[in-house]
Amino acid sequence: MKHKHWLFFGIVLFLLVNLAGLFIPIVINAAKYAQVGREILDNQDWINMTIGGEPYDQKPPLLFWIAALIFKSFGISVFAYKLGVLLISLIGIYGTFRLGKLLYDEQVGALSAFMWATCLGYAHFHNDIHTDTLLVVPVILSIWQYAAWVKSRKDYHFYLATLLVGLAMLTKGPVAIVIIGSAVGLHLLFTRNFQAIFNYRWLLAIPIVLLMTAPALWGLYNQFGLEGIKFYFWTNNVGRIDGSYAGKNTDPVFYIHTTLYMIAPWAVFSFVGIFMQIREKVRQKFQSTTDTEFYTLGGILVYLLILSTARAKNPHYELPVLPLISIITARWALLIYDLPQFSNLRKILSSIHVVIGILLFALSGVFLLFVFPQADVWIWLVIAAMLGGFIYVLGWESGLDKQIAYLVLAVSALLFSLNIHILPEIEKYQASFGACTIFNQKAGANEKLHIFMPEARYWEVFLYSKNYGQYLVTPDDFKSVNPPANDWVFTGPEGVQELIDMGVPLDTVRILQHNSMTSLSFKFLNPKTRASKLKTRYLLQIRED
Structure with missing residues (x-):
């Protein structure tokens, strides 16, 4: 890519736009999770969670502990809470880079981290914080460490990965094992790595994870008895799949159109990349080659299949696999713009992305002109500067860096208009x-x-x-x-x-x-x-x- 300095500028711009969103207040479940953290301090009890003074069993405590530590250090500040979670998520971005680099090369790792950090799902749910926001971090780090163990056979990678599984269980429960287990398990199965599959260390991993999960289980048992333990392992998970506990959504393609939003503006790259990745594996008849990996598809497809059949559906449930989607997206974006056999596909993608960029700017204009048309002049000047940058980049020689640069400018303009003007106006009606x-x-x-x-x-x-x-x-x-x-x-x-x-x-x-x-x-x-x-x-x- 010829314009790497523009890519650095793009991610800085996007992060600044995200920082502007830290001033937006949180509501409903995001507010509930922060409130649980506040009540930890009020009750001086870090084991037995409460909400409104009543026992709370819906989620494990890691996010609430983080909220409580931030509130203890900085007072009851939602800005500090959101900033703290955003900073923690940088570790997940680094983990995405390292996993992409390990599975493919440094360029794939860097671009996958960039795409994860600049997608709408990242921006949305680092302002509307859910446990899935935090879950991304231990999940991607754990998959990276298990992959490093499989490749190097160094024990510390295995045990670090297992500790991260425990942290993931403390974040959202057994769903973490589904993602990590399907990613690592299917890779070992399809690569016929039976030595790793039947390694005795997996037996050691069970007590380590249970020990890490003990504070959550202790609190649930204290407040709800054995029913609390059952809720953690069964009711809160299976009950959301069959609808017996929560959920009425029967839309089988919910996570297809949700992905269009969550991974935007990279959605076209993502769908093409996932298709190409699946086609590649089918053509190889799922045989192992020197550069074969099944971590990404294994983690994505199994988890999304389960989510799609579940009666409880929410966009943020998809967050933990977005870094894996980003790795596939980055890999195929680089291949498409590097290999000559994809010349026609490049032209199609470039045309689609120009349309997407124009639509994102148009949507910003609709919000500012018609939805809440009292925007300050300086807001229009910033949008105009971004539009000028967009037009300037359109003049670059065709290439992947061109696609990335103008899509980041377009999505940043949309988020800027939302965070600086539209959401503060909507807030007045809450x-x-x-x-x-x-x-x-x-x-x-x-x-x-x-x-x-x-x-x-x-x-x-x-x-x-x-x-x-x-x-x-x-x-x-x-x-x-x-x-x-x-x-x-x-x-x-x-x-x-x-x-x-x-x-x-x-x-x-x-x-x-x-x-x-x-x-x-x-x-x-x-x-x-x-x-x-x-x-x-x-x-x-x-x-x-």
Whole structure:
């Protein structure tokens, strides 16, 4: 590639755009995970997790421990929390580079790390943090270390990889073993490496992983007994596949169109690369050659097949295999732009990528001109500078570096418009933030803010309030807790009526208009129909009877 300095500029630009997103607040599950970390400090208990004062069993504790350590060091700062996770993820980027280099060469490693760090899935879920965001790191590092062990037979690689499996189990449970196990296991099977398959060290790995997982299991047993252990190993995993615990999505191609978004702007390269990788293996009849590897396809296809059959589906579930997809993507992107037999394919890809770049800039323009058209002049100047860079790069001689440079500029422009202007505007319609601001300004030192809602989806109320109360779902919950006079309540119209029916004396502090930051319909995005999508929320204070 002739313009490597532009690639360095591209990743710096993309990271700066990501840093701008650190100021965007978090909601729903992302807020819940941060709140669990906050309650670790409040309870001074690092084993028994709680949310809203109630025992919590949904996820293992590693992300919550990280949140608690950050909050202990910097105060309750969502910016510091998001920055901390972003910095940890740099280790995963390095692991992607090292695995790509080990399996192929340094150029593949560098480009795969670049593609992982500059895709929309990375940007999205390092601002909307889930356990899968963190899971990427131990998963890719573990696969790298196991691959290094298979190649070098040095024991320390094996044991380091096994410790990383334990960390992955502490992040999201047994799903980590599925990804790592399918990646490493299928590689050993297809390469007929029976010496490694039947190595006695795998028996040693079991107690090591269980020992690493012990803090999570201890906390679950303390709070839920054997049912907590069953939940960790079975219910929370199999129950999401068959729908008995969670999930109703039966879309078999969900992760095909999800991948288009998650790996963008590299999606075309990715789909072509995965197709070429599968075709290569089929033509080789899955025989082992000197440069054969099955780690990437093994980890990707088995995991995505399981996810596709599961009833519980979410885009962030795909995160742990995006670095593996990036390695295949980088490998074939380099081959396509290097080998003469791909000349026609190069022309097709180049044309498609120009269209994608133009569409990304056009989407930025639609957001700034029509969705929230009050953007400051300096925002337009930055977008114009990026567009100028895009046009300049189009004049380069055709090559892979050209594709990469203008796609990074285009996706950076889109994310810049979102992080700097669009999302802050959308944030104004998240009623929970306004409620917390008023509560933090006016509430007394001993007054708490409770949530009285039928659905547990407003965890940011606890995270952003100075003194959180409890999540009360039903009238019986409210009667059981019986919040004292002067406590505050965040609720909706149904909740107000139920409180009135219970005879709770109330003062209405503020009536707020609400649309969730995670529910952006076309009617909401259209200024002319936005009002029709707004719901009413109430900030109430219980008065003396």
